[in-house]
Amino acid sequence: xxxxxxxxxxxxxxPRGSRVLDVGCGDGALLxxxxxxxxxxGRGIELSQQNVNAxxxxxxxxxxxxxxxxxxxxxSAAFDVTILSQTIQATFAPKDVLNHLLRIxxxxxxxxxxxxxxxxxxxxxxxxxxxxxxxxxxxxYDTPNIHLCTISDFVSMARSTGAAIERxxxxxxxxxxxxxxxEAWGPNLLANGAIFLLKRKTADGDRTTRPPSGLNA
Amino acid sequence: xxxxxxxxxxxxxxxxxxxxxxRMTEIANPRFLRPVTASDADVGRAITFDAPLxxxxxxxxxxxxxxxxxxxTLNASRSNVVLICHALTMDQFVSSAHPxxxxxxxxxxxxxxxxxxxxxxxxxxxxxxxxGCMGTTGPAELNPATGRPYGLDFxxxxxxxxxxxxxxxxxxxxxxxxxxxxxxxxxxxxVLQWAATFPERVVSAIPMxxxxxHSAQNIAFHExxxxxxxxxxxxxxxxxxxxxxxxxxxxxxxxxxxHITYLSEIALQRKxxxxxxxxxQISFGFEPDFQVESYLRYQGMTFVDRFDANSYxxxxxxxxxxxxxxxxDGRLAEAFQGSKARFCIISFTSDWLFPTSENxxxxxxxxxxxxxxxFVEIKTDRGHDAFLLDxxxxxxxxxxxxxxxxxxxGA
Numbered sequence: 332x333x334x335x336x337x338x339x340x341x342x343x344x345x346p347r348g349s350r351v352l353d354v355g356c357g358d359g360a361l362l363x364x365x366x367x368x369x370x371x372x373g374r375g376i377e378l379s380q381q382n383v384n385a386x387x388x389x390x391x392x393x394x395x396x397x398x399x400x401x402x403x404x405x406x407s408a409a410f411d412v413t414i415l416s417q418t419i420q421a422t423f424a425p426k427d428v429l430n431h432l433l434r435i436x437x438x439x440x441x442x443x444x445x446x447x448x449x450x451x452x453x454x455x456x457x458x459x460x461x462x463x464x465x466x467x468x469x470x471x472y473d474t475p476n477i478h479l480c481t482i483s484d485f486v487s488m489a490r491s492t493g494a495a496i497e498r499x500x501x502x503x504x505x506x507x508x509x510x511x512x513x514e515a516w517g518p519n520l521l522a523n524g525a526i527f528l529l530k531r532k533t534a535d536g537d538r539t540t541r542p543p544s545g546l547n548a
Numbered sequence: 549x550x551x552x553x554x555x556x557x558x559x560x561x562x563x564x565x566x567x568x569x570x571r572m573t574e575i576a577n578p579r580f581l582r583p584v585t586a587s588d589a590d591v592g593r594a595i596t597f598d599a600p601l602x603x604x605x606x607x608x609x610x611x612x613x614x615x616x617x618x619x620x621t622l623n624a625s626r627s628n629v630v631l632i633c634h635a636l637t638m639d640q641f642v643s644s645a646h647p648x649x650x651x652x653x654x655x656x657x658x659x660x661x662x663x664x665x666x667x668x669x670x671x672x673x674x675x676x677x678x679x680g681c682m683g684t685t686g687p688a689e690l691n692p693a694t695g696r697p698y699g700l701d702f703x704x705x706x707x708x709x710x711x712x713x714x715x716x717x718x719x720x721x722x723x724x725x726x727x728x729x730x731x732x733x734x735x736x737x738x739v740l741q742w743a744a745t746f747p748e749r750v751v752s753a754i755p756m757x758x759x760x761x762h763s764a765q766n767i768a769f770h771e772x773x774x775x776x777x778x779x780x781x782x783x784x785x786x787x788x789x790x791x792x793x794x795x796x797x798x799x800x801x802x803x804x805x806x807h808i809t810y811l812s813e814i815a816l817q818r819k820x821x822x823x824x825x826x827x828x829q830i831s832f833g834f835e836p837d838f839q840v841e842s843y844l845r846y847q848g849m850t851f852v853d854r855f856d857a858n859s860y861x862x863x864x865x866x867x868x869x870x871x872x873x874x875x876x877d878g879r880l881a882e883a884f885q886g887s888k889a890r891f892c893i894i895s896f897t898s899d900w901l902f903p904t905s906e907n908x909x910x911x912x913x914x915x916x917x918x919x920x921x922x923f924v925e926i927k928t929d930r931g932h933d934a935f936l937l938d939x940x941x942x943x944x945x946x947x948x949x950x951x952x953x954x955x956x957x958g959a
Binding site for chain 1: 912920926945951
């Protein structure tokens with residue numbers, strides 16, 4: 332089974348042999364791919380019981396848990412890369428989650444849907460209803476995506492954590508990617524989503540990062 | 549159930565020949581606390597080891613008999629061994645009829661042909677714990693020094709001592725590595741202890757509904773049980789066997805109190821509510837008006853038919869003393885430092901005896917020691933006992949994990 336194109340684009344950013352924590356790892360497709368093709372030491376966190384079982388059956392190491400509550404338990408700099416794929420919009424406290432990801436990993440890869448896409452804007456403008464798109468197909472009252480944002484919104488939050496944006500990719504509706512300027516207005520209007528490679532600021536300069544938990548690494 | 553005798557026969561011990569300290573005798577018919585009533589039930593086997601076992605309490609114990617059951621067949625490379633560690637009041641009859649009660653094995657839905665722990669593929673071993681009363685040496689056994697039952701002269705045993713006795717059994721069976729060690733509750737404690745004490749022998753581990761240490765609340769409940777036993781005049785300072793009595797009332801009360809902790813408030817409410825037992829209205833007396841009372845009394849009553857009161861004291865104490873981090877200056881992560889095992893930790897949402905938070909502490913410690921660990925929390929309202937019950941998600945987790953481990957070792 333071939334990997335979803337947006338996941339393949341994430342995989343391409345992961346260095347060989349690195350330690351990887353995939354937060355919201357789903358059924359483990361990306362993790363398994365990374366272990367097989369890049370010999371990473373991969374771990375996952377996943378909310379859904381069914382997905383965790385799929386991961387366990389694949390021989391993956393996955394913790395059933397919640398990005399909002401469980402990242403606190405991970406020691407700082409325990410991983411080379413932390414991944415959050417298509418999940419940040421469903422977290423309760425996206426900025427806290429991002430800060431944890433930056434703290435736990437030396438680098439962080441985040442992909443997200445873009446609520447600034449022209450079709451979303453148009454839908455709200457013309458119909459006057461909360462937009463429903465192919466990737467965000469829920470009604471406003473039952474959506475798990477409680478913190479939707481545009482590419483520009485995310486970039487602004489990422490900057491405020493002090494993280495450096497090392498790479499930014501725009502995703503089209505088929506998951507194909509191309510390099511973009513993080514702050515450019517074009518992708519914020521035209522891209523269906525984006526993938527960012529972030530690097531945390533050095534520890535003492537970043538006041539927004541929570542102190543590490545009491546775990547002895 | 550098809551039962552295959554273990555191919556590693558003890559008349560030709562595989563590993564221990566030439567060591568005069570490891571003299572042992574195979575016993576075809578283990579002796580249990582009570583007579584066998586289910587005549588067609590497999591009673592399993594036992595081995596008596598003459599060499600003394602040095603216990604954590606500083607005393608040594610010899611001889612030691614370990615009674616066990618096996619299911620399935622050991623493969624040629626001896627790589628398909630699954631060791632099951634049983635809980636406080638369970639025993640080695642995992643997947644076959646209990647010889648005393650005649651009831652089905654306590655984990656027949658989990659262990660058997662085609663089951664998640666598939667005895668068509670794996671060789672399953674389960675031994676009665678040290679201090680138990682189903683054939684393994686415990687306080688009811690005769691003390692060779694006095695010719696009388698040990699009673700309270702039996703040394704205090706720990707979870708680690710139980711695990712050491714199991715390791716002696718595996719040595720005797722010619723089994724070096726265990727593909728998977730599995731157990732819930734006190735069985736889960738033994739699983740963790742196995743990984744910590746014999747890291748080189750454990751390929752994978754499934755600790756379920758357990759903790760790395762017994763909590764204050766759990767110790768408190770155990771103390772209630774022990775005091776109930778000791779308050780029974782028939783206990784006679786633990787020498788009841790000499791007097792031909794047994795503290796049935798005390799042991800039954802201990803069981804009743806403990807049984808409440810194995811369930812959940814919701815499960816009790818759903819099962820019994822305030823339903824009355826065989827009556828239309830309350831009796832304004834102390835007869836068991838409510839179904840829940842009658843149920844608990846039944847649980848207590850049937851328990852004394854198959855369990856020894858002193859064994860209950862000793863095994864609950866072993867659980868109380870369990871604190872894996874204490875062996876490592878309070879750092880749990882260090883307990884697993886040498887382990888290359890893969891772990892799959894399973895907890896249950898409504899288990900308040902060994903809650904998810906306790907299970908997660910173990911998972912985090914394993915993560916911190918860079919072990920390979922998965923953690924699954926099963927949604928259920930059936931409390932601690934859920935690990936013994938029909939929980940499809942639990943079966944799916946165990947089956948998937950067993951398959952992937954088996955593939956990795958070629959079993």
